[in-house]
Amino acid sequence: xxxxxxxxxxxxxxxxxxxxxxxxxxxxxxxxxxxxxxxxxxxxxxxxxxxxxxxxxxxxxxxxxxxxxxx
Numbered sequence: 001x002x003x004x005x006x007x008x009x010x011x012x013x014x015x016x017x018x019x020x021x022x023x024x025x026x027x028x029x030x031x032x033x034x035x036x037x038x039x040x041x042x043x044x045x046x047x048x049x050x051x052x053x054x055x056x057x058x059x060x061x062x063x064x065x066x067x068x069x070x071x
Contacts, residue, residue, distance in 0.1 A: 064070065
C-alpha cells in the first residue's frame with residue numbers, strides 16, 4: 001500500500017509540475033512585428049529652402065549693386 005501512495009504522490013506532483021510549466025510558458029510575452037496600414041510619408045522642404053536662399057542671394061546682389069559703398 002505504501003508503494004501505491006508513493007506512486008500516486010509522484011504522479012500528482014508530476015501533473016502539478018507539468019501544469020505549472022504549461023501555465024508559465026503560455027503566459028510568456030510575445031512580440032509582434034506588423035507593417036503599418038498607411039504608407040510612411042516623409043516631408044522634405046528642400047525645394048522651399050533652396051528657393052528662399054536663391055531669392056535672398058538675388059536681393060543681396062541687387063542691393064550691393066545699388067549701393068556699392070555699403071561694405
